[in-house]
Amino acid sequence: MRIDVATLFPEMCERVMSESIIGRARRRGHIEFCAHQIRDYTLNRQKQVDDYPYGGGHGMIMQAQPIYDCCQDVIRQVEQAGHARPHVVFLTAAGQPWNEEHCKRLATYDSLLLVCGHYEGIDERVIEALADEEISIGDYVLTGGELAALVVADSVFRLCPGVLSSPEGYEEESYYSGLLEYPQYSRPEEWNGRSVPPVLLSGHHENIAKWRKEQALERTRSRRPDLYREYQKKVNGENS
Structure with a gap:
């Protein structure tokens, strides 16, 4: 491009x-x-x-x-x-x-x-x-x-092939799917008295994916109700 x-x-x-x-x-x-x-x-x-x-x-x-x-x-x-x-x-x-x-x-x-x-x-x-x-x-x-x-x-x-290492680099980020992105964490496991959510340490990919989807939904609902309403319309097949 x-x-x-x-x-x-x-x-x-x-x-x-x-x-x-x-x-x-x-x-x-x-x-x-x-x-x-x-x-x-x-x-x-x-x-x-x-x-x-x-x-x-x-x-x-x-x-x-x-x-x-x-x-x-x-x-x-x-x-x-x-x-x-x-x-x-x-x-x-x-x-x-x-x-x-x-x-x-x-x-x-x-x-x-x-x-x-x-x-x-x-x-x-x-x-x-x-x-x-x-x-x-x-x-x-x-x-x-x-x-x-x-x-x-x-x-x-950044959406063009070859710019990011893989499509997941943008497909899971805020707005691409209509939702804000879930919270992210890195090392160490505990920092200033705050711990990484246990599910992210479990290695259970299905549970991690479920937790991330729930977090994305809740974060969008609470912080961007306008986006959340539009997302719900798409999910339910309603016209804007």
Whole structure:
């Protein structure tokens, strides 16, 4: 899978996506990532990418032309490299809330192009012209779309073959099945007067699996009743 990012801060994106598990997967050729500087597509010497909003208001708006030309060139590069035309995602406050279901869906694409906003927003016309969808990672505002794009890229990449050692690495984690993950413990058996639950020391795999499922259900019910209700609907075959 390949993910491209159109951004004003490509070095920031490259640095993050070159570290840890994702960085190792890139070096091994399991995934591809590339960040592109939107300023390289401006038509003036000042490399200006923003201007005042029509109708007045605070701050500056990212202009349509540099973003459009950058994305069109990225699409051309991706297709020339043998990938399908990328699915274009704009990271905006007005986008769909990001969750694991969207993550699994985007992981089925051969390539993605994530577009990062900045300043007070993006000229709506370029979103209308290019976006296949808009995504928001939460009900809060960031100084730019780079962190949001990195969240999306990381969460999608980790579902790709070869990134984690096995599918169990993500299938048993929070949200993938619709539940929060069960509590985890490591050595020593006792720490600061707190002991590991005896069932985890029993070696009885069926009992351990049962305990973990019960813990996941109870943790989801108490901490995320919204997720628990949706999970119950799926289990009972009800429509949302």
